[in-house]
Amino acid sequence: MSTSKPLVRAEKVDKWFGRHQVLKGVSLTVEKGEVVSIIGPSGSGKSTFLRCVNQLETYQEGRLYVGDQLIGYEEQNGRLVALNNRQIVAQRRHIGMVFQQFNLFWHMTVLENIVEAPIMVLGQSREQATAKAMELLARVGLAEKAHAYPMKLSGGQQQRAAIARALAMNPELMLFDEPTSALDPETTGEVLAVIGELAKTGMTMIIVTHEMGFARQVSDRIVLMEDGMIQHEGPPEAFFGEGQSPRLKAFLSTIH
Amino acid sequence: MGFDWSFFFDRLINPGDVYLLALGRTIAMAVLAMALGLLIGIVVGFGRLSRYKPIAWLCAFYVWLVRGIPVLVLLVFFFSGLAAAGFFRFSDITILGFTIGASFQAAVIALAIHEGAYMAEIVRNGIQAVARGQIEAAKSLGMGAWMVTRRIVLPQASRVIIPPLGNDFNHMLKTTSLASVIGVQEIFLLTESMSAATFKTFELLILVSINYLLLTTIWNIVQGIIETKLRAHELDTPVRGWGQSISYYLLARPGAEDRRA
Incomplete structure (x- = not known):
């Protein structure tokens, strides 16, 4: 401490x-x-x-x-x-937040979920945000699910994607x-x-x-x-x- | 008595420039009224959910009022009623050598106001269908209200809004025939005047019916493609882009179409 x-x-x-x-x-x-x-x-x-x-x-x-x-x-x-x-x-x-119900944006793929705020809020380029997102997805063990929609993932996978999404904002x-x-x-x-x-x-x-x-x-x-x-x-x-x-x-x- | 087949086929295959122009008016009227109606619907739909009570009440009043008045009455009201009272008189406008008739303008406005009231309810329902958690997640990522609306609420609400919107547009394509009463030269009014001149009433009404059917059929296909695109997230093989949506809708429909994960 x-x-x-x-x-x-x-x-x-x-x-x-x-x-x-x-x-x-x-x-x-x-x-x-x-x-x-x-x-x-x-x-x-x-x-x-x-x-x-x-x-x-x-x-x-x-x-x-x-x-x-x-x-x-x-x-x-x-x-x-x-x-x-x-x-x-x-x-x-x-401040990053992870919810009980995951709350991934269901109309976006996992990758789109993660790059959304870095691009829209932080103004990162798509390339930059995507590179970071793929790195985070690898970290949470979901690299191969980048282009899947949340509905096609298990709850655990959705929650890991949601954690990656929050981390993408460098909280x-x-x-x-x-x-x-x-x-x-x-x-x-x-x-x-x-x-x-x-x-x-x-x-x-x-x-x-x-x-x-x-x-x-x-x-x-x-x-x-x-x-x-x-x-x-x-x-x-x-x-x-x-x-x-x-x-x-x-x-x-x-x-x- | 009897059905004049040669007249029927002749008109079917070769409707003529005047008729095609009328068909164009029907389509233009429907598309413009729908687009304007959608715009009104979005504004009023959000307005009904406004925190500011007077705005919510005003929007609710609009919906209540317009949904209680026949569209035929609205059409005559806007074209003749307003002029008779001296409030407003529609007049022809010429833009780029193209004249938009007074009755056409009045029809588009009246149909849009009518449609707007129904769209408002559809839009409101769509917005309310967006889960609170989705909005909270967006907020927690630092997105402002407008960005949340544009990037999360509207795209998700549109999945709920599009099917009934398509249904309304199907209605609209046919409701345009009511504009004949204020003198818009669309296909129904033209059919009536042709039948008065030729007495081939039966054949002409079947022809005009086939025309409406053709329009709604084409729209059905377009709507199916749009809905396929919007359902990308729940299809077994996600479609990307319009090209894939079209081929998925046309080729891969049986069975796979309505599977939900």
Whole structure:
């Protein structure tokens, strides 16, 4: 863990859906190069928190920084003023996201999916974007599927392609929102292997997952969320070893 | 009594310049009204989904209003009604030595406004069929709203929009015959005046029916090719480009066509 400025810094983030408060003062820091897994029961707010980081949801109170940017707002005399759409789009550019349902663009081939944003958003040439895409596809083991349409791929292949698509934007932070929850056990392994490899490259990652074994193996730190709050936080050894809090024990026992 | 076969075949094989010009008017009217209607449909379809309530209401009002008025009434309203009230009178326009008649303009406008209301519903349905996850994925890649619309929403919605759009254009090809009431010299009006002159009413109506049938048949084929192209992602052997779409549609249709992965 480096001692420089953290890449992600959440300070008492609150979010309501209508009257229902889904995030209750979530504070979390993620250092550059760190891999943090967020676990917790359904409805605990872990996905919502992740979606706030790249502004697929908005938070209402607190501060959420990625790098030196305050996400979604501008602070004026201590008050939060929402950014305009253009500023929001710019903030998202360096944050990659992988979804539970893969969300590959089904009307494009795998290769077209990957080069789309580098060409349209970053202004790369088609040659440059294609070369990078093929390199990424080789990395996730899908080079021979470059010209296939997503519908013709298995779930695991789609998710690996989606990871390659996110990486093509050279993100400084990768968010994984239950990346294997829609997969069968056989293909889960291949996706986890790709994410594990990525973790070794020093990519900063926040992973929302139900895969305890994987979280334990790949993470520098694990965060347990429950009822919109962070209940427990620590390195995997402390998490799964002796001396767990009763609450953590209770949660872990429900999923094993 | 009796069917004049020689008259029938003569007119079938050699319809004459006047008739071909009328056929051209029918086609031009249908294509222009459809194109304009599609444009209106896209604007109003998106408008109905607007966050700004007054815009959504205005668009809903347009759809409600136009879908409740017979297209024949719309045609007469635009050509005669507006002029009678002194609001607007269509007049002939000459562009590059080519004269576009007043009634033709009124017909295109009225048909487009009629079509626009139906297209708006088709477009709205198509936009709503685009999964939220697709839009979120595009946003997470740093794409702005307009880019998401252009690169993701419209291409995906078009897969849903094209089949009913083709159906509407099939209707439109025939609905143009109503423009005869405001005096557009299209094939139906010409057929009527020819039958008044020759009394070969039966033969001429069959001929004009064959003509409409020919137009809709050609359109069926064109639509099939377009749909094949748009379904590239779900065909067993993906087609690339228009050439492959044409040959796939014409040659490889049986069985393979409707297989979904």
